[in-house]
Amino acid sequence: MIAGLKVKIEHQRASGLLQQLDIHVWKWDEISMDFVTGLPQTQRRHDAIWVVVDR
DSSP states (O other), X not given: OOTTOOOOGGGOOOOOXXXXXXXXXXXXXXXXXXXXXXXXXXXXXXXXEEEEEEO
């Protein structure tokens, strides 16, 4: 958790109307995966995360 993070609302643009999401019949039918590297090291010396998105 990031402590002390403040959002400056005046710099955000309006997101527009809400759009309904498509609901797939089968879970995990279409996935995307990627590694995010170069993050600050944790106490256990980890500096990357594996991101998996079910679209």
